[in-house]
Amino acid sequence: MTEGTVQFAIPGLPEPCQTWYKVVGDLASSPEPPLIVLHGGPGACHEYLLPLTDLAPSKPLVFYDQIGNGRSTHLPEKNGDEAFWSTDLFKNELDNLLSHLGLRNRPVDVYGHSWGGMLAAEWAAAPPSPVSLRRLVLSNSLASMEVWRIGIKALRDKLSEDIQEVLDRSEEKQDFASPEYEAAVEVFYKRHLSLARPWPMPEVQAALDWFAKDATTYGTMYGPSELYISGSLRDWTCIPSLHRIKVPTLLINGAQDEAQDVAMQPFFDHIPKAKWITLDNAAHMSHVDQRERYMEHLKTFLTA
Structure with a gap:
């Protein structure tokens, strides 16, 4: 396991x-294409996806914290x-x-969860196609905010009347900072964010903690909670470009998922x-909810 940082120059920033x-496994000697892991949020950071290390040591994995989050540079002034x-910022990152890891001309597999799946789909569909991409995993994600809203509304309508009234x-x-609102959102999260108990499991708590520490990217791009989409991704879609993704792609979601x-x-x-x-x-x-079954499906797909 190795950790490091890579400089990322962004136009308009002085430095x-x-x-x-973090790399888990040996990129240099492993015959297996590495799995590049794109976390969700934006802003959930890599820790909640560490169960994917179940794929190691046979499969090298590359985790990273997207800019503005986790152990990468934070930019609260850009809130x-x-x-x-x-999305172009994160594709460039x-x-x-x-490039820094020497993987641009080497076969790689890419995994994106939630927002990470949105980013992975855009990156994989961008012309010219990434020549190094071998396989793609889009987990618990969405192809557009329009279809995401349909699913979220259907789930919200099943909440009790008193919870809906609070929302x-x-x-x-x-007013998204009141204890009343936070309690109502938690009811939704316990039904559709994670079913694992006790609530919240460490992986879930890790993501929630990062949102609380620095909500710059999540608040700016998505909104105050999963139930209210007010950020820059509010009209996002990648549907017109999906036909450009030519590699084998695995889609995974849960029956009780926010990603209906x-x-x-x-x-x-x-x-x-x-x-x-x-x-x-x-x-x-x-x-997290079905870790063993989930990893079995991943292994089968990535080794087929």
């Missing part, structure tokens, strides 16, 4: 930023700057990391070589 990364926090009242007042089937369906409809698995008794953190 280069630092992208922190609210929608033009700065673009990924390319920069791959509606808080949104009307734009309606959010995943366009991936399956438009990516030519897509396989889709939905895990029962699993929510958005399917890799």
Whole structure:
């Protein structure tokens, strides 16, 4: 296991930023293509995806904290700057990391969870196609905010009336910091973020902790919670470009997932070589809720 940072120069900033990364396994000697892990959020950071180390040592893995988050450079002064926090910024960061690790011209597999899946899909579909990409995993993700909203609304409508009233009242007042709102959101999270108990499991808590420490990217790009989309990704879609993804692609979500089937369906409809698995008794953190089954599916797909 090795850790390091790579300089990432961003136009308009006086000094280069630092992208922190961790490599599990041996990139130099392993015959297996490494798995590049793109975390969700934006801002959830890499820790909640560390169960993927179950794939090691036969499969090298590269974890990293996206810029603005975790152990990478934080930029709180860019809070609210929608033009700065673009998907292009994070695609460029990924390319920069791959170049630093000597992986641009070597076969790699890429895994994206939630927002990381959105980023991975955009990166994989961008012309020209990434020549080094061998296989793609889009886990608990969404192809557009339009279809995501449909799924979220359907889940929200199943909450009790009193919880829905709290959510509606808080949104009307734009009051997202009250204990009442936080308690209502937690009800939703226990149903659709993770089903693993006791709540929250360490991996889930790790992601929630990072949101609390620095909400710059999440707040600017998504919003105050999973139930209220107000950030720069509010009209995001990658559906028109999905046909450009030519590599075998695995889609995974949970039956109780925030990423309902309606959010995943366009991936399956438009990516030519897509396989889709939905895990029962699993929510958005399917890799935590059904860890053993989840890893079995990953291993089967990545070694086929």
